[in-house]
Amino acid sequence: MDTTEIREARKSVMILIADDDEDDRMFTKEAFEENYLLNEIRFVSDGVELLDYLKRRNKYINPDDSPRPGIILLDLNMPKMDGREALKAIKSDPDLRAIPVVVLTTSKAEQDVLQTYDLGVNCFITKPVSFAEFIEVARTVGHYWFDIVQLPNSLD
Amino acid sequence: MPLAEVPVAVPNPFRLDLTGKQVERLFQISPDLVYIIDVNLRKMVFISNRVQDILGYTYDDIQQMGGSLISVLIHPDLNRFVAETYQRFAALKEGETAKFTFEIRHKNGSIRSIRSRATVLTYDEQGKNHLIMNVAEDVTDALAHEMDLQKKQYQINETEVIFKCGSWEWQKNEKGIRWSEGLFRLMGLAPEAYPDKCVTRAFFESFIVPEDLARVQNYSKTVLAEKNDTFQIEHRIIDAAGNLKYLTLRARCQYGEDGRLERVIGVAADRTEIETYQKELERRLVALKKSNQDLEQFAYVASHDLQEPLRKIIAFGERLDKKYKEQLGTEGQFFVERMTNAAYRMNGLIEDLLTYSRVSRQTESLAFISLEEVVKNVIEDLEVKIQDKNATISIDKLPTIEARPVQMHQLFLNLIENALKFTQPSVAPVVTVKARKANIQEIKGIMQINPHETYYRVSVSDNGIGFEPEYAERIFTIFQRLHGRSEYEGTGLGLAICRKIVESNHGYIEAHGKVGGGAEFIFYLPLRQHETR
Numbered sequence: 001m002d003t004t005e006i007r008e009a010r011k012s013v014m015i016l017i018a019d020d021d022e023d024d025r026m027f028t029k030e031a032f033e034e035n036y037l038l039n040e041i042r043f044v045s046d047g048v049e050l051l052d053y054l055k056r057r058n059k060y061i062n063p064d065d066s067p068r069p070g071i072i073l074l075d076l077n078m079p080k081m082d083g084r085e086a087l088k089a090i091k092s093d094p095d096l097r098a099i100p101v102v103v104l105t106t107s108k109a110e111q112d113v114l115q116t117y118d119l120g121v122n123c124f125i126t127k128p129v130s131f132a133e134f135i136e137v138a139r140t141v142g143h144y145w146f147d148i149v150q151l152p153n154s155l156d
Numbered sequence: 157m158p159l160a161e162v163p164v165a166v167p168n169p170f171r172l173d174l175t176g177k178q179v180e181r182l183f184q185i186s187p188d189l190v191y192i193i194d195v196n197l198r199k200m201v202f203i204s205n206r207v208q209d210i211l212g213y214t215y216d217d218i219q220q221m222g223g224s225l226i227s228v229l230i231h232p233d234l235n236r237f238v239a240e241t242y243q244r245f246a247a248l249k250e251g252e253t254a255k256f257t258f259e260i261r262h263k264n265g266s267i268r269s270i271r272s273r274a275t276v277l278t279y280d281e282q283g284k285n286h287l288i289m290n291v292a293e294d295v296t297d298a299l300a301h302e303m304d305l306q307k308k309q310y311q312i313n314e315t316e317v318i319f320k321c322g323s324w325e326w327q328k329n330e331k332g333i334r335w336s337e338g339l340f341r342l343m344g345l346a347p348e349a350y351p352d353k354c355v356t357r358a359f360f361e362s363f364i365v366p367e368d369l370a371r372v373q374n375y376s377k378t379v380l381a382e383k384n385d386t387f388q389i390e391h392r393i394i395d396a397a398g399n400l401k402y403l404t405l406r407a408r409c410q411y412g413e414d415g416r417l418e419r420v421i422g423v424a425a426d427r428t429e430i431e432t433y434q435k436e437l438e439r440r441l442v443a444l445k446k447s448n449q450d451l452e453q454f455a456y457v458a459s460h461d462l463q464e465p466l467r468k469i470i471a472f473g474e475r476l477d478k479k480y481k482e483q484l485g486t487e488g489q490f491f492v493e494r495m496t497n498a499a500y501r502m503n504g505l506i507e508d509l510l511t512y513s514r515v516s517r518q519t520e521s522l523a524f525i526s527l528e529e530v531v532k533n534v535i536e537d538l539e540v541k542i543q544d545k546n547a548t549i550s551i552d553k554l555p556t557i558e559a560r561p562v563q564m565h566q567l568f569l570n571l572i573e574n575a576l577k578f579t580q581p582s583v584a585p586v587v588t589v590k591a592r593k594a595n596i597q598e599i600k601g602i603m604q605i606n607p608h609e610t611y612y613r614v615s616v617s618d619n620g621i622g623f624e625p626e627y628a629e630r631i632f633t634i635f636q637r638l639h640g641r642s643e644y645e646g647t648g649l650g651l652a653i654c655r656k657i658v659e660s661n662h663g664y665i666e667a668h669g670k671v672g673g674g675a676e677f678i679f680y681l682p683l684r685q686h687e688t689r
Contacts, residue, residue, distance in 0.1 A: 023472075027471055077460075106460065109514070110520070129466075129467055129470055131474040
């Protein structure tokens with residue numbers, strides 16, 4: 001594979017971010033852009049919308065509007081259905097459980113870490129306070145999930 | 157000693173005429189002391205020689221005392237007693253017996269109690285009482301015994317009143333159960349209403365609340381079936397006045413050689429007060445736990461939710477500084493820096509608050525850990541700071557105890573960091589960590605500590621700036637600082653977290669210090685944790 005091919009491979013992984021906070025969405029987007037990660041990023045704002053998206057229901061009924069994500073970044077504290085419930089639903093669904101889920105949260109609480117790993121999360125990341133550090137985290141996440149890890153091929 | 161010939165009346169058909177000598181002999185062989193008083197002459201005319209066994213005086217001794225024992229009689233008003241006794245003798249009716257008890261001094265000086273029974277032996281010519289025969293015995297020991305019994309009974313009664321208890325006894329071949337007065341009172345009954353103090357088992361069971369009756373009966377059956385010699389059960393009764401009472405029943409059962417129950421002796425104690433107190437305590441404990449949980453939940457949620465906007469202030473500040481550095485200018489950059497610093501400080505406060513609230517949430521499990529390992533790890537974590545400060549940390553042999561590992565790390569980290577923070581400018585810091593088993597003298601006065609457990613006394617001392625002794629308690633309070641932030645960094649939570657950690661591991665922490673003389677933190681931790689405590 002030459003450099004272009006690698007870029008294309010990386011680009012093809014779509015990132016779905018579930019976060020209810022507009023500022024946080026912006027920060028995450030900016031952090032990925034700072035690292036020249038050119039992947040497509042889509043947003044949903046709570047657990048209910050996330051599952052609608054993944055199961056192509058309601059406003060996501062059209063498959064063109066809801067391409068299968070290569071990875072999901074999940075916030076834990078969200079309205080309607082929080083990250084824990086959404087994670088449980090994803091990991092107990094045979095069609096969805098292959099999609100890697102990364103919990104990205106402000107929580108450091110051991111109970112949250114234990115509980116989400118229990119529910120089958122692929123990794124748990126605490127958002128650093130400093131934005132400079134967050135950019136670093138985004139870089140590492142991108143490197144790990146898009147360069148190192150072999151992701152399952154999308155079946156769509 | 158002269159003895160008049162007296163006709164002795166012996167009931168038919170065994171009529172017997174005895175001579176004076178024979179009568180005297182009869183009196184002399186009697187195991188009782190026999191003496192005869194002449195009412196007219198007002199003197200003793202005969203006394204059997206048992207007097208020597210009982211009172212120590214020989215006939216010669218008595219002769220020397222004028223043939224009378226009145227001089228050794230002990231009475232606060234002797235003349236009146238003697239006069240009254242003669243009056244009583246004179247008034248004795250045919251066949252009547254008068255009883256007297258008096259005290260008399262033994263030849264050896266001891267005081268003997270004599271019980272005497274008087275009857276008329278002969279009459280004079282006018283038909284008046286003449287000779288009075290007295291049959292006496294030494295009742296000193298019997299009286300003392302009786303007195304002792306009375307005292308014991310009194311003591312038992314008082315004990316039963318004070319302790320609100322009663323006792324009972326059952327014996328084979330007895331028709332009922334014998335209750336003590338206290339037990340009647342316990343049941344709300346007047347003891348006087350039950351002269352023989354005996355009741356039936358059914359009578360007792362009629363007081364037991366219906367919900368408890370089957371349990372008590374089954375228990376009794378089991379005890380008897382298994383031939384247990386002790387019996388203990390708690391149950392409720394409703395006494396005769398309608399009060400609900402909580403009783404503890406304890407008994408000892410004795411079995412015969414044939415294995416059959418022979419005797420049961422038991423005690424019933426009213427623990428209603430204790431029960432009420434305990435219930436109230438439990439109720440308060442539940443309320444306290446609930447309130448603590450609410451508070452912790454609040455602190456946790458608040459800290460979390462406070463963190464969010466703060467992170468954004470920091471992030472936007474950093475974005476502003478990065479993207480618009482030129483436009484901001486030097487002053488603008490300075491403002492942004494001050495703003496971000498303030499936000500970072502608040503972030504530190506919230507982090508510490510979270511740690512503080514997390515300590516009491518007990519999410520971490522217990523393990524046996526070497527405190528020496530913990531301290532070594534802490535020293536590694538603080539490597540840079542230790543080198544910067546040119547500090548020496550010396551550690552003793554530290555024990556292995558049962559505790560929460562992360563909390564222990566945090567505890568030593570906070571204490572050693574604290575020691576490295578409050579240093580004297582021109583002195584190289586020395587921090588000493590020591591440990592030994594605590595002795596009972598040290599821990600007996602500490603309320604948080606169970607003196608029946610093994611505790612270690614660990615101390616972390618330094619040669620830093622110390623503090624005024626009056627602040628020794630206050631420094632453990634949340635957000636309490638003794639110095640301005642510009643002098644020493646910190647959130648004011650470090651030591652509060654230490655105290656919370658020590659206390660949640662069932663220990664106790666205190667601080668000693670003086671200005672310029674360094675500080676010493678001493679904490680006691682148990683060797684083992686008991687989750688039920």
